[in-house]
Amino acid sequence: xxxxIVDGKICNDDWQVVPADATELPDGRLIVSLAMWRDGDERLxxxxxxxxxxxxxxxxxEIALALPSLPVVAVNxxxxxxxxxxxxxxxxxxxxxxxxxxxxxxxxxxxxxFYLERCGFDALQPPEGRYSDxxxxxxxxxxxxxxxxxxxxxxxxxxxxxxxxxxxxxx
Amino acid sequence: MYRYDxxxxxxxxxxxxxxxxxxxRYLAGELSEDxxxxxxxxxxxxxxxxxPMLRIAVPYGLLSARQxxxxxxxxxxxxxxxxxxxxxxxxxxxxxxxxxxxQILEELAEVxxxxxxxxxxxxxxxxxxxxxxxxxxxxxxPRPWAEILRQWATFHPEFAYLPxxxxxxxxxxxxxxxVIQCHDIGLDLVRDDAGATGFRVLVGGGLGxxxxxxxxxxxxxxxxxxxxxxxAILRVYNRFGRRDNMYKARIKILVNSLGIDAFRARVEExxxxxxxxxxxxxxxxxxxxTSHFVDPxxxxxxxxxxxxxxxxGRDKAFAAWAKRNVRAHKRPGYASVVLSLKKTGIxxxxxxxxxxxxxxxxxxxxxxxxxxxxxxxxLVLADVEQSRLGELWQLLRAxxxxxxxxxxxxxxxxxPGGDFCNLANAKSIPVADAIQQRFDDLDYLxxxxxxxxxxxxxxxxCGHHHVGHIGILGVDKKGExxxxxxxGGAQGNDASLGKVIGPSFARAEVPDVIExxxxxxxxxxxxxxxxxxxxxxxxxxxxxxxxxxxxxxxxKVANG
Numbered sequence: 001x002x003x004x005i006v007d008g009k010i011c012n013d014d015w016q017v018v019p020a021d022a023t024e025l026p027d028g029r030l031i032v033s034l035a036m037w038r039d040g041d042e043r044l045x046x047x048x049x050x051x052x053x054x055x056x057x058x059x060x061x062e063i064a065l066a067l068p069s070l071p072v073v074a075v076n077x078x079x080x081x082x083x084x085x086x087x088x089x090x091x092x093x094x095x096x097x098x099x100x101x102x103x104x105x106x107x108x109x110x111x112x113x114f115y116l117e118r119c120g121f122d123a124l125q126p127p128e129g130r131y132s133d134x135x136x137x138x139x140x141x142x143x144x145x146x147x148x149x150x151x152x153x154x155x156x157x158x159x160x161x162x163x164x165x166x167x168x169x170x171x
Numbered sequence: 172m173y174r175y176d177x178x179x180x181x182x183x184x185x186x187x188x189x190x191x192x193x194x195x196r197y198l199a200g201e202l203s204e205d206x207x208x209x210x211x212x213x214x215x216x217x218x219x220x221x222x223p224m225l226r227i228a229v230p231y232g233l234l235s236a237r238q239x240x241x242x243x244x245x246x247x248x249x250x251x252x253x254x255x256x257x258x259x260x261x262x263x264x265x266x267x268x269x270x271x272x273x274q275i276l277e278e279l280a281e282v283x284x285x286x287x288x289x290x291x292x293x294x295x296x297x298x299x300x301x302x303x304x305x306x307x308x309x310x311x312x313p314r315p316w317a318e319i320l321r322q323w324a325t326f327h328p329e330f331a332y333l334p335x336x337x338x339x340x341x342x343x344x345x346x347x348x349x350v351i352q353c354h355d356i357g358l359d360l361v362r363d364d365a366g367a368t369g370f371r372v373l374v375g376g377g378l379g380x381x382x383x384x385x386x387x388x389x390x391x392x393x394x395x396x397x398x399x400x401x402x403a404i405l406r407v408y409n410r411f412g413r414r415d416n417m418y419k420a421r422i423k424i425l426v427n428s429l430g431i432d433a434f435r436a437r438v439e440e441x442x443x444x445x446x447x448x449x450x451x452x453x454x455x456x457x458x459x460x461t462s463h464f465v466d467p468x469x470x471x472x473x474x475x476x477x478x479x480x481x482x483x484g485r486d487k488a489f490a491a492w493a494k495r496n497v498r499a500h501k502r503p504g505y506a507s508v509v510l511s512l513k514k515t516g517i518x519x520x521x522x523x524x525x526x527x528x529x530x531x532x533x534x535x536x537x538x539x540x541x542x543x544x545x546x547x548x549x550l551v552l553a554d555v556e557q558s559r560l561g562e563l564w565q566l567l568r569a570x571x572x573x574x575x576x577x578x579x580x581x582x583x584x585x586x587p588g589g590d591f592c593n594l595a596n597a598k599s600i601p602v603a604d605a606i607q608q609r610f611d612d613l614d615y616l617x618x619x620x621x622x623x624x625x626x627x628x629x630x631x632x633c634g635h636h637h638v639g640h641i642g643i644l645g646v647d648k649k650g651e652x653x654x655x656x657x658x659g660g661a662q663g664n665d666a667s668l669g670k671v672i673g674p675s676f677a678r679a680e681v682p683d684v685i686e687x688x689x690x691x692x693x694x695x696x697x698x699x700x701x702x703x704x705x706x707x708x709x710x711x712x713x714x715x716x717x718x719x720x721x722x723x724x725x726x727k728v729a730n731g
Contacts, residue, residue: 081209081292083332087409090329095444111193111202111210118328135201145189148178150322151398152449153329160178160322161456162449168462169174 003136004125005113006101008143010136013125015072017053017105031074031103034058053105056084064096073098075121077106086119093120093154110139117143120154172233172541173318173463175283182325183280186287190214191273198270213293213331215261215286216272219593225264225272226289227279231299231317231341232260232544236531239542241282243527249275254527256512256520258584258635259338260298260544261289265591287325292333294324294405298340300348301545304464305553307501311360311368313343315461316397319452320358323398330405334412335420337405338377345664350546352376352385352666353638355422356404361391368394374404374434375426378632382668383423386431388438394457396442398450403442407434467539467554472504476557491613492564492575506557508538510550510567511574511582515607518600519585520548529570537563546635547584547623549577579616580624580689581607584635588628588645589652595628597645597652602626602681609682610689619689622702623662638662640703641688642669643681654681658688658714659706667707672715680722687718 002013016026020033025043031051032044044050051072052063063070073092075085085104092098103123104116110131113124131139152159160166175183190210197207211217215226227242234242242262246254249271250264257263267275279285289296297317304312320339324330330337340349343360351357357373369391376385392400408422426434483490498507510530512520522530530550534542537559538552545551550572555563567573576582583606586592588599603626610616625639629646636642642657654676657669676684689702691714696705706714 080206081332082414083292083330083334084410084414086329086332087406090406109206111206112332115326115328115331141192142189146182146185146326148181149328150178150182150325151327153327158449161453161459164178166176166178166456166459168459170462 002125002128003133004103004123005136005140005143006123008140010140015051017074017125020055031072031105034062038062051101051103053103054088056082056088058088060088060091060096067092067096067098067100070098070100072101072103072123074103074105074123074125077104077108080107080109080112086115089116089119089121090154110142113139113142114145118149118153118155172235172314173230173460179283179322180280183283183285183287186214186285187273187276187280190276194269194273209291209332211272212291213288214272214276215289216269217290217593218269219265219591222266223269223272224591225267225275225286226257227262227264227284227286228289228296229261229284229544230321231297231303231314232301232546233314234534234542234544235282236534236540236542238282238284239527239531239534241278241284243524243531245275245278246524246527253521253523255518255587256522256544256548256550258546258548258586258633259296260301260546261296262544263587265587290336291331292335292337293331294327294333294337294339297321297324298338298349298354298546300342300344301543301551302348302498302507302553303343304466305500305502305505305507306344306348307499308345309343309501310345310362311343312461312464313341313349313358313360314464315457316343316358316360316370316394317341318460318463319457320398320401323401323450327405329402330409333405333409334414335417335422337408337422339401347662347664347666350635350638350662350666353378353382353635353662354385356401357385358397363391370394370397370400372400372404375423375431377421377423378635378637379421380418380630380632381421381423382632382637383427384666384668385423386426388431388435395452396446398452399445399448400438400442402450403438403445406441406445407437411437469502469505469554470556472502472556474503476504479557479560482561488575489561489564491617492568492573493560494617495575495577495579496573497560500554504557506555506560508552508555508560508563508567509545509577510542510552510572511576512549512572513576513582513607514571514574515581515611516604517571518587518590519583519603522550526570526572529566530572533563533566547582549582575613576616578621578623580610580619580622580685581616582623583607584623584625584639586627586633588626588634592628592633594631595645596630596647597628597654598678599626599628599634599643599645602643602645602654602678605678605682606685609686619693620701622689624685625660635662636660637668638666639669640706641685646675648675652678654678656681656684656688656718658711659703661703670711672711673719683721684718687721688714691717 053074359371372389373385543551589595627634660669
């Protein structure tokens with residue numbers, strides 16, 4: 001079973017991400033592409049829990065109304081240097097008020113964990129096989145790269161000068 | 172200038188630890204070259220022709236004496252005894268070893284410096300007016316705002332992997348000295364009719380492969396809202412900027428393809444959601460940052476110093492230096508001094524460890540312990556008493572920092588070019604040198620007067636060639652280095668992009684071409700008319716005609 005990080009802890013994944021071009025749907029809890037979810041694939045009928053994954057250029061507004069009933073939303077990073085997913089996550093968490101699991105999938109690497117988490121991802125799923133168990137354990141440290149970030153984001157939602165008293169320069 | 176508190180210090184210290192770990196994982200083979208590249212770039216580290224190049228941030232150009240000494244130490248210890256000031260007011264070292272970079276960053280953090288976001292597809296170092304706080308034409312001091320923006324942009328989690336690099340400049344004076352029209356975002360501090368502070372916002376300017384003058388997206392954004400407004404611009408760009416072609420990925424391409432009105436509509440829509448959010452600035456936060464930029468303890472002086480004025484009459488060399496390198500100051504009896512890093516025979520912007528140490532000493536003795544870097548690649552001591560200019564001049568002259576050429580033809584803006592840079596198509600430093608050698612008569616230089624020659628070794632335009640009165644661009648023609656010449660570019664309030672005069676030239680021809688262009692100007696100018704004004708009045712045709720007619724004649728003789 002694939003490993004992922006949820007709320008800063010390593011977990012076994014009980015969801016399966018269904019690729020956009022998949023023809024067969026496996027059993028179990030599935031995270032399907034926006035197209036499959038939107039088009040109401042009949043094979044999804046009767047499944048109690050289905051999540052949706054968004055491609056980097058998908059508009060999160062398309063799932064806004066369904067968010068209260070979605071247990072998982074994933075955002076794909078086709079390349080780790082493609083930063084669109086950070087804005088997608090921020091929009092889902094703030095503008096659309098999504099409270100369920102928000103999962104980063106695709107090229108999700110430890111040196112981006114800190115930024116991903118700040119933009120609202122609570123689940124981080126590195127590519128299968130990219131990290132050994134030991135490496136994934138070590139990678140958790142990257143979530144704490146910076147203890148007091150300057151600016152407001154999804155988390156923390158206030159800039160440092162609203163979180164703490166900062167003194168000016170006395171003359 | 173801004174001094175770190177515990178929060179600022181912790182962030183740079185944690186950055187050092189983070190990069191130390193990333194570097195060791197890279198060296199251990201746990202991080203691939205592709206994975207490490209953006210991490211090192213966002214720490215200013217390039218892999219260049221000779222060795223890595225480390226670009227250290229000098230936020231809006233401000234440096235303390237202590238920081239200058241640390242840079243001198245780094246030049247001595249980890250480099251070959253010199254550094255290079257860039258056109259973004261930063262300093263670069265061309266010879267550090269990759270393994271030493273975490274240690275260098277640690278030593279920088281000790282003096283409140285870093286290399287954060289000096290490269291990579293993120294929000295880069297903020298640039299501003301090197302005469303901020305001392306210029307007579309200043310409306311609003313841009314430094315506190317540049318610092319507030321710097322902190323907001325530092326490790327902004329949503330904007331670390333933009334389609335392309337993103338440069339923001341801030342101006343607060345009547346005359347723009349920060350090239351705000353050629354930045355991804357240009358911020359112009361203004362007051363509304365009620366006297367309240369805000370920003371006129373330009374977007375989509377830039378040089379590089381597709382040069383464009385920025386367009387006004389907002390006439391007035393209230394100061395409280397500037398961070399949320401910038402976030403709205405950045406979010407629209409991050410989501411919709413092109414990522415399929417790096418040459419079309421800058422925000423200017425998005426602004427141009429949508430049109431400024433449609434782009435503005437998207438930003439306004441986005442801002443409608445973010446406006447008033449937690450990033451909305453407070454009076455307390457602005458006051459906190461502004462407290463770092465209050466005037467130093469100027470002595471009350473009545474007016475121009477009599478001794479200085481009489482020295483100007485007595486010593487021709489001193490007067491020539493004062494005319495070009497000394498600027499008026501807002502306070503009576505004070506002046507700002509530009510230290511020329513454009514001595515012939517030295518690469519423009521280069522400075523040795525010894526000179527860095529000396530500038531630190533002089534900053535302490537003459538200018539309240541601070542210096543500034545300019546985008547023209549010179550240094551400034553901003554707060555010098557006129558009565559001490561003679562003494563300062565002697566010391567600068569002895570150190571090779573008093574070349575009286577600020578704003579003259581030999582004050583050339585020049586990128587490192589093919590001698591150092593992987594991106595370059597052609598060398599630029601030898602071209603600058605050849606031009607400086609050719610124009611070695613100081614009287615003639617003063618007669619030519621204000622002119623800006625900018626040289627870039629490739630179309631990435633680090634040497635700002637598009638906005639040079641004369642621009643020189645290195646191009647590759649079938650593996651050979653050639654140079655394309657433009658005329659009529661300018662920075663400032665009436666910024667413009669130069670026009671190409673015709674087919675490019677071999678390197679050896681360039682000084683001749685510059686001479687022909689200058690002759691054309693001298694023949695056509697009205698009294699006291701600057702090169703750029705003549706060029707605008709007569710257009711490029713007379714320049715073109717003179718250059719290419721002469722070239723044909725020379726070739727006929729040579730082939731004759």
